[in-house]
Amino acid sequence: MSKIKTAFFCQNCGTQSPKWIGKCPSCNEWNTFVEEIVEKEKKQTGKLPSIPQSKPQLISEITISDEIRIDTKNNELNRVLGGGLVPGSLVLIGGEPGIGKSTLLLQIVIHLQKLKSLYISGEESVQQIKLRAERLGLKNANCYILCETSLEKIFSQVGELVPELIIIDSIQTLATERIESSPGSVSQIRECTSQIQQYAKQYGIPVFLIGHITKDGHIAGPKVLEHIVDCVLQFEGDPNYIFRILRATKNRFGSIAELGIYEMHGAGLREVANPSELLLSHHDEKLSGTAIAATIEGIRPFLIEVQALVSSAVYGTPQRSSTGFDLRRLSMLLAVLEKRAGFRLGAKDVFLNIAGGLKVSDPAIDLAVISAILSSGQDIHIDKDICFAAEVGLTGEIRPVNRIEQRISEAEKLGFGQIYISKYNKKGLDLSKFQIKIHPVAKIEDLFRHLFG
Ligand code: TYD
Numbered sequence: 243m244s245k246i247k248t249a250f251f252c253q254n255c256g257t258q259s260p261k262w263i264g265k266c267p268s269c270n271e272w273n274t275f276v277e278e279i280v281e282k283e284k285k286q287t288g289k290l291p292s293i294p295q296s297k298p299q300l301i302s303e304i305t306i307s308d309e310i311r312i313d314t315k316n317n318e319l320n321r322v323l324g325g326g327l328v329p330g331s332l333v334l335i336g337g338e339p340g341i342g343k344s345t346l347l348l349q350i351v352i353h354l355q356k357l358k359s360l361y362i363s364g365e366e367s368v369q370q371i372k373l374r375a376e377r378l379g380l381k382n383a384n385c386y387i388l389c390e391t392s393l394e395k396i397f398s399q400v401g402e403l404v405p406e407l408i409i410i411d412s413i414q415t416l417a418t419e420r421i422e423s424s425p426g427s428v429s430q431i432r433e434c435t436s437q438i439q440q441y442a443k444q445y446g447i448p449v450f451l452i453g454h455i456t457k458d459g460h461i462a463g464p465k466v467l468e469h470i471v472d473c474v475l476q477f478e479g480d481p482n483y484i485f486r487i488l489r490a491t492k493n494r495f496g497s498i499a500e501l502g503i504y505e506m507h508g509a510g511l512r513e514v515a516n517p518s519e520l521l522l523s524h525h526d527e528k529l530s531g532t533a534i535a536a537t538i539e540g541i542r543p544f545l546i547e548v549q550a551l552v553s554s555a556v557y558g559t560p561q562r563s564s565t566g567f568d569l570r571r572l573s574m575l576l577a578v579l580e581k582r583a584g585f586r587l588g589a590k591d592v593f594l595n596i597a598g599g600l601k602v603s604d605p606a607i608d609l610a611v612i613s614a615i616l617s618s619g620q621d622i623h624i625d626k627d628i629c630f631a632a633e634v635g636l637t638g639e640i641r642p643v644n645r646i647e648q649r650i651s652e653a654e655k656l657g658f659g660q661i662y663i664s665k666y667n668k669k670g671l672d673l674s675k676f677q678i679k680i681h682p683v684a685k686i687e688d689l690f691r692h693l694f695g
């Protein structure tokens with residue numbers, strides 16, 4: 243009689259079921275259940291290592307030693323991690339293929355000469371990694387490379403080498419002998435991660451895991467993966483542009499509002515300390531259809547350029563297309579312009595683009611979007627020293643946005659002369675401390691009158 247125990251796992255969310263089901267009761271996805279071997283005949287009869295008993299302690303009596311942070315020598319990463327890497331922490335970095343996850347981590351280990359690090363790759367050969375390291379400016383790095391996918395063999399190498407930092411590229415390629423199913427399956431990922439986590443916690447070694455993402459943007463594997471690790475970082479960006487954004491979606495040691503910005507160059511990733519200067523195009527011609535928005539991503543304010551093109555529709559149905567901005571929100575803003583301000587855009591094609599390939603979800607960009615559309619529609623350019631920061635409501639009112647002072651200061655710092663904000667943002671705002679001219683507006687009509695006379 244077979245002693246192999248199997249179960250069915252949802253490849254989307256990791257839900258386990260004793261029998262096959264068509265629709266996952268947890269995430270409602272269809273056809274995601276796959277049979278996996280949970281446990282082979284139990285051969286390991288060795289005793290489990292005894293776990294020291296912990297006793298309840300009064301919270302006021304717990305002493306904390308100074309929190310140690312490892313400086314990764316990469317300011318953007320330090321910032322996203324909340325001030326550096328915490329010893330013994332498990333950090334998962336997810337991102338689309340080719341976005342630069344391996345490049346980022348390899349670059350970090352070769353610049354971290356003080357720490358003995360081990361870069362474990364299950365995807366590339368040692369020669370490939372060496373070639374990449376040379377492109378990234380390999381110095382006398384204190385970094386070892388291991389191409390291995392078996393967790394047991396990795397642990398035995400780690401035991402010999404005793405590294406101070408471990409990178410695993412990627413968690414989906416690892417497999418442990420304890421579980422029969424193939425690498426990348428839900429149960430393999432779960433088991434490997436929890437073993438790595440035990441190791442990291444026990445020896446206080448920080449570990450970076452690289453994770454693949456599924457086509458809808460989630461990290462491939464079970465949801466528990468994100469529960470086990472201490473930090474989940476997303477590395478994102480449009481592969482056709484050079485900008486890459488690193489953001490934390492979970493951080494046990496810091497805020498998730500922070501953002502790291504990089505540029506991908508021929509020689510690796512470069513940190514971008516002042517994003518606004520790069521995101522604004524530096525042309526001198528007076529072009530209609532562009533407007534600058536003062537937005538906030540994470541907790542950093544920066545200015546970005548919104549470009550719009552309004553032209554007569556060639557076909558019966560006008561086209562609406564948008565890059566980096568929600569298309570439904572664009573349709574809504576067009577409807578508001580049509581209904582509340584009387585601009586006839588129903589028979590026009592409207593194209594919208596956020597320069598630099600960024601995706602912006604900050605509602606404060608609305609005012610710049612409608613200004614760019616109006617500017618293109620009227621074919622009148624907007625002065626180069628004007629920027630915008632306000633939301634637009636369904637009734638056509640210009641609504642206040644959060645952290646307006648930070649936005650105004652950033653615009654002022656970058657040399658802008660005028661900023662349009664909501665009239666309702668003026669309350670409690672000390673206008674005297676700003677040099678920049680602030681135009682409070684309440685309705686789209688006010689804005690139109692101000693801008694185009
Ligand atoms: P990679 O780190 O392999 O992506 P991931 O691990 O996320 O799949 O990045 C590959 C891309 O990065 C590749 O398309 C080329 C680009 N790249 C550069 O532009 N400059 C460089 O110096 C390197 C190493 C890669």
Ligand code: MG
Pocket residue numbers: 343344345365411
């Ligand atoms: Mg890779």
